[in-house]
Amino acid sequence: DIQMTQSPSSLSASVGDRVTITCRASQDISYYLAWYQQKPGKVPKLLIYAASTLQSGVPARFSGSGSGTDFTLTISSLQPEDVATYYCQKYNGVPLTFGGGTKVEI
């Protein structure tokens, strides 16, 4: 099975900072990569799919890039409401493996 590895596992940044989270697949998954945001006590929310396509309603400060095995989620200017854990997930086939998560704090 393909493994998904996220880094870092946690980070602390200031409001307005540029934040980058990486996700690495153990095999080529093309562009079948999604990013989810999960705020404390809440349900995961789809942010980005197809590696770089922003889900409707998601602020433009979020962006995604990459293909194959290496992917990146970037928050261009961190806001207080972005405090959450972020997960990447491969969805090209089962198992639909998630990365371990990155907890973002301010």
Next chain:
Amino acid sequence: EVQLVESGGGLVQPGGSLRLSCAASGFTFSTYEMNWVRQAPGKGLEWVSYIGTSGSPIYYADSVKGRFTTSRDNAKNLLYLQMSSLRAEDTAIYYCARVRGGVPGRLIDYWGQGTLVTVSS
């Protein structure tokens, strides 16, 4: 509005069984593939199972294969997860999650609020 409402969670002893349900509304349930995803307390997300639109194919994570059974009733807009031989490590919030239609792959676009399963004596 898409709604997914899970039920059936609770406290169960190790070795016991439990059946979860997910009631879908706001979309044509029979045309969407579905999943179960779980999250242990304070831990990350773990995919559990997938089911196709007509009840097949069905796939399971290795961690639950042979113990969990996923099914659906398209006439009632219900998704089920029958869990047996439960272990402490199955303790988690269980989410039902919809696969987006019309895009390649099995992208999850909507999640239910989840139901908590606690396996403990």
